[in-house]
Amino acid sequence: MTALSPHVLEEIKELPAKYPQPRSAVMPALDLAQEELGHLTPEAMTEVAHALQLDPGYVEGVATFYSLFHLEPVGKHRFYLCTNLSCMLRGANEVVDHLKSAIGVSGPDQVSADGLFSYEEVECLGACEYAPMMRLDHEYHYDLTAEKIDELIAHRRDGKLEAPLAGPPQRVGRVAAPRKPRAPRKKKADG
Amino acid sequence: MAEIRGSYGEQPHHLLTKWFGTADLHRLDVYESKGGYAALRKSLLDMTPADITNEVKTSGLRGRGGAGFATGVKWSFINRDAPGPKYVVVNADESEPGTAKDRYILENSPHMVVEGILIAAYAVGANQAWVYIRGEYDKPYQMLTSAIEEARAKGYIGPRPFGKDYPLDIRLYRGHGAYICGEETALLESLEGKRAQPRSRPPFPAVKGAWGRPTLLNNVETLATVPTILNMGGAAYAKLGTAKSPGTRLLTVSGNVRKPGVYEVEFGKTFRHVIMELAGGPPEGRKVKVFWPGGSSAPVLPESMLDVTTDAEALAAARSMAGSGGVIVMDDSHCVVRAAHRLLKFYAYESCGKCTPCRIGQDWAVRTYERILANQGSQLELDILLRVSDGLQNGRCLCGLGDSGGWVIDSTIRHFREEYEDHALRHECNVGKALTHA
Numbered sequence: 001m002t003a004l005s006p007h008v009l010e011e012i013k014e015l016p017a018k019y020p021q022p023r024s025a026v027m028p029a030l031d032l033a034q035e036e037l038g039h040l041t042p043e044a045m046t047e048v049a050h051a052l053q054l055d056p057g058y059v060e061g062v063a064t065f066y067s068l069f070h071l072e073p074v075g076k077h078r079f080y081l082c083t084n085l086s087c088m089l090r091g092a093n094e095v096v097d098h099l100k101s102a103i104g105v106s107g108p109d110q111v112s113a114d115g116l117f118s119y120e121e122v123e124c125l126g127a128c129e130y131a132p133m134m135r136l137d138h139e140y141h142y143d144l145t146a147e148k149i150d151e152l153i154a155h156r157r158d159g160k161l162e163a164p165l166a167g168p169p170q171r172v173g174r175v176a177a178p179r180k181p182r183a184p185r186k187k188k189a190d191g
Numbered sequence: 192m193a194e195i196r197g198s199y200g201e202q203p204h205h206l207l208t209k210w211f212g213t214a215d216l217h218r219l220d221v222y223e224s225k226g227g228y229a230a231l232r233k234s235l236l237d238m239t240p241a242d243i244t245n246e247v248k249t250s251g252l253r254g255r256g257g258a259g260f261a262t263g264v265k266w267s268f269i270n271r272d273a274p275g276p277k278y279v280v281v282n283a284d285e286s287e288p289g290t291a292k293d294r295y296i297l298e299n300s301p302h303m304v305v306e307g308i309l310i311a312a313y314a315v316g317a318n319q320a321w322v323y324i325r326g327e328y329d330k331p332y333q334m335l336t337s338a339i340e341e342a343r344a345k346g347y348i349g350p351r352p353f354g355k356d357y358p359l360d361i362r363l364y365r366g367h368g369a370y371i372c373g374e375e376t377a378l379l380e381s382l383e384g385k386r387a388q389p390r391s392r393p394p395f396p397a398v399k400g401a402w403g404r405p406t407l408l409n410n411v412e413t414l415a416t417v418p419t420i421l422n423m424g425g426a427a428y429a430k431l432g433t434a435k436s437p438g439t440r441l442l443t444v445s446g447n448v449r450k451p452g453v454y455e456v457e458f459g460k461t462f463r464h465v466i467m468e469l470a471g472g473p474p475e476g477r478k479v480k481v482f483w484p485g486g487s488s489a490p491v492l493p494e495s496m497l498d499v500t501t502d503a504e505a506l507a508a509a510r511s512m513a514g515s516g517g518v519i520v521m522d523d524s525h526c527v528v529r530a531a532h533r534l535l536k537f538y539a540y541e542s543c544g545k546c547t548p549c550r551i552g553q554d555w556a557v558r559t560y561e562r563i564l565a566n567q568g569s570q571l572e573l574d575i576l577l578r579v580s581d582g583l584q585n586g587r588c589l590c591g592l593g594d595s596g597g598w599v600i601d602s603t604i605r606h607f608r609e610e611y612e613d614h615a616l617r618h619e620c621n622v623g624k625a626l627t628h629a
Contacts, residue, residue, distance in 0.1 A: 020276070020402040023384035027367055065386040065543075067368030068326045080327070084288045085487055085533055086445035086519055123370060123537055124288040124487075125327050128445035128517070129196040129452045138329045142193055 003043040008036050012051045025052055026062050030069055039070035067122070075103075075111045075118030077156050080135040081144075084124040092132035096121060098146040102153055116156060197295060197453030198441070204431070206419045206439050207412075208455045211299040217334055219341040222302040228347060230418035234310045235355040238421075240271060243314040247417065249425030251437035255292075256282055256373070256410030257486065257515045257591075259436075259503050262417075268397035269405050271316035277405045279312045280382065280396075281414060283324040283331070284372045288487035288537060289517030292441035293411035295453040297324075297331035300415070301338035307414030309347065309359050310421065315407045318358050323378050325366040335363065370541035374590045375408045377543065388545040389590040412441055432458030436502035440516050444470040447477065447522035456501060463497040466520055477522040481606065485514025487534050488595035490602030491527075511602070526622040527607040528614045531599050532560035538596035549593035552583045556600060568615030576600050576611075 002009065012029040016022030029052055033044045040063050049056040063069045079099055083092045099119055103112040108120035127133050130142030136152065198205055199212035210216055210225045222228070234243050248263030269277060281304075285293040297304060308320045324332055339361050342348045350358045369387050371377045376390035379401050400406020416438065420428045429437040436458040442465055445451045449471030456465055462484060466472065473479050479494045484501070490511040492499060499505050503513040521530060539553035556579045563572050583597030604611055613621050 019384075020404075021383060024364070024382060024402075026384040027365070027381075031365075031367075061386055062384065065369065066326075066366075069367060083533075084537060085483075085521075085530060086289050086451075088530075088533055089446040089519075089521055089525060122327075122368075123541065124286055124290070126285045126291045126294045126325070128289050128291045128443055128519075130193060131445055131451065135327050135329075140193075140330065 002047055003041055004033055004036060004047050008032050009047060009051050012048060016052060022052065023054070026054065026059060027066070030059070030063055034069060038076075039073050072109060073111060076116050077118075077137055079117070079119035080122045080125070081119060082123070082125045082131070082133055083121045086124065086128040087132040090131045092144075095132050095134075095144045095146070095149060099149050102149060114157075117153065195299070196451060197443075198455040199299070204439055204457045205455050206423075206428075206431075207296065207303070207415055207441065208299075216300050217298075217302070217338065219302055219338070219345060222300065226422065227302055227418075228306055230421035231306050231309050231347065232353050233421060234313055235353045235357065240314045240316065243310060243421070246421060246425040247314075250420045250428040251425075251435075252413065252416055252420060252428070253436065253503070254410055255412035255416070255440055255516065257287065257488070259513055262409065262413055265397070265409070266311065266315050266407060268395070269315040269317075269407050273316075273405055275404065276319065277315060277317040277407075278401045279308060279315065279317045279320040279407045279409070280379065280401050281308055281320060281322040281411060282373065282375065282378060282408055283322050283328070283335075283411045284366050284378060285328075285411070285515075286325055286370045286373050287515040287517055288534070289443060289445050289483060289519040290486050290515040291443045291445075292453050292516060294328060294331050295441065295443075296411055296415050297328070297334055301331075301334040302342070303415045303418060304335065304411055305338050305342050305348075305361065307417040308361055309342075309352070310417050311407060311409060311414055312359055313357060317407065318360060320359075320361045321382060321401065322361060322363045323366060323372065323382055324363055325372070326368055332363065332365065339363075369543075370537075371543045371590070371592060374592065377590065378408070379406070386543070388543045391589055433500075433502040433504070435504050436513070440501070440513075442501065442516045442518050444518045444520065446482075446520040447473050447479075447525070448520050449474060458502040459500050459505075461498045461500050462492070462518065465501065465518060466497065470518075470520070473520065473522040477524060479520055480523045480525065481521050481527060481530075481603075483517065483519040485512050486517035487519065487537065488512075488591065488598060489514040489517075490598045491606060492602075493606045510605075524622065526620055527603050527610050528560070528563065528620075531603045532557070532564060534599045535560055535596055538592060538599070542592060546588040546590075546593060548582050548587045549596070552579045552593070553596045555579050556583075556596060563611075563615045566614075566618040568618070570616065572615050573604070573611060577604065580604075 015025035015028050029048045033048050045059050046056045049059040081096050103117040111118045132144045133142045198208040201209050215221045244266045252262040253259045312320050352359050366372050372381045372387045374389050377387040381387040396406045432438045439455050439457050441453050442456050443453050454469045481491050481493050483489050499509045506513050535556045539557045542549045542553050544550045559572050559575045580597040580600035583593040613619050
């Protein structure tokens with residue numbers, strides 16, 4: 001049995017022909033894999049590599065470079081909170097603190113106990129006139145306050161909102177062998 | 192949809208944003224009712240590619256992505272007659288901290304961007320354009336996708352736009368979260384399915400760009416300005432703004448101001464006008480302390496330099512740069528050292544790792560800032576910061592990311608040495624309200 005379902009692998013195999021050179025398909029292919037699994041397991045990356053006739057190490061090299069690829073499980077709803085200067089000057093760090101306690105996690109590598117939520121602090125998302133802001137479930141949310149965060153969480157806890165990227169629950173089933181966490185770049189900066 | 196914050200509606204200096212705020216401007220029929228696609232029609236039917244490039248040269252338009260290179264000149268670098276495919280690649284990977292203008296344009300008037308892209312493609316002899324759009328931009332991506340679909344249904348994108356035997360096509364490629372992709376050669380690497388690490392130049396993209404082919408790379412705002420230029424004429428456009436920085440540009444004003452927004456401003460206006468009038472100035476009881484005039488990478492200017500004007504020449508004379516037009520304003524309740532530390536964390540995180548000075552230096556600076564902010568600083572830390580700053584600059588790295596970190600250190604120390612010394616030598620922060628989390 002493969003980590004990725006046959007129809008996804010078929011779709012991935014059709015990607016290279018859409019670009020002037022086949023290698024350009026690697027990121028769209030990883031997108032499809034992540035969409036199905038929630039994050040990129042080593043098995044999934046290997047399958048993507050084979051489907052694209054690339055070296056697995058190469059594919060992993062691409063996946064580790066870009067921050068929107070997750071190599072560890074993430075919550076069904078991931079909060080991407082901007083804490084760069086424009087947002088920081090308008091209270092983004094306080095919003096982050098509030099969110100962390102509201103979902104009961106202390107860092108970006110953790111997922112809330114119910115598996116629903118995780119977060120990470122991200123760099124400028126290009127909506128500085130609405131600072132502090134964040135991306136959640138493929139949408140931007142503006143003028144954040146503690147109350148707005150609570151509302152967004154409650155809404156999702158009630159199941160009123162389905163995650164657009166529906167996939168199997170990430171904490172169940174076959175879990176990848178323990179791997180070195182991917183965060184060193186970020187951690188280094190956090191010192 | 193969130194309320195529009197910034198320029199919209201008819202005003203003499205609103206060239207791009209004139210129709211912003213019109214209901215359904217993102218729809219092709221509404222865009223056309225405002226004169227949209229007239230410039231593309233004229234380009235294809237009444238002008239030669241050389242005419243178009245000359246018109247853009249006459250306008251004096253300079254790239255709005257950050258480097259400010261003359262757009263018409265860049266177009267003329269592409270050899271139209273070279274056999275084989277050529278590409279237009281649109282840089283929609285807006286991620287310079289404090290910059291939101293490309294998102295503003297894409298959300299309000301995606302067809303303006305599509306029209307500009309198609310004109311540019313025809314002018315440089317390309318049939319295929321690629322828009323590299325940052326992965327987080329979900330809504331701009333949707334807006335652009337449906338604009339392209341509409342234009343395709345109407346035949347403006349396709350084998351015979353306006354009956355002209357010149358096939359045109361636009362496709363999108365989504366980024367996946369990497370600031371470095373705003374750098375043009377890193378963007379090309381990413382488009383080719385690689386880790387986004389800048390290339391060494393030459394060869395320049397005009398000769399060997401996307402997939403090894405001649406490529407024109409332009410920013411979203413640059414291309415969005417092209418239809419306006421062709422409609423009003425290059426010479427008329429060149430009369431606006433200053434002699435060397437003609438026209439208008441979209442400034443994103445953010446941070447400690449009462450009315451943050453994306454404002455279209457004629458070059459040559461002062462930052463006092465932009466920050467104090469358009470953006471409403473700092474909150475009640477606060478004063479502007481410092482501002483970044485062109486994104487976080489542009490060296491800072493203190494309050495005393497609010498009368499510097501927005502054109503590239505005035506900013507260069509003030510030892511800063513026009514950059515991406517992201518104006519970040521910080522008031523006197525915030526600490527410059529903490530702000531610089533936050534930005535260095537950004538540059539350290541986003542360094543692609545290819546050039547040693549940037550890979551090592553940015554991180555070294557972050558650790559030095561952390562010692563200072565933990566009250567473990569001394570003269571040595573200040574010396575290290577200046578030394579690292581020097582090591583990051585002056586062409587020691589393949590792209591500007593290295594320099595950018597250096598400029599933050601340099602310019603904040605230049606204008607706020609006392610604040611640095613308070614922290615490093617006296618272990619105190621003399622700002623009214625120090626930030627608790629940096």
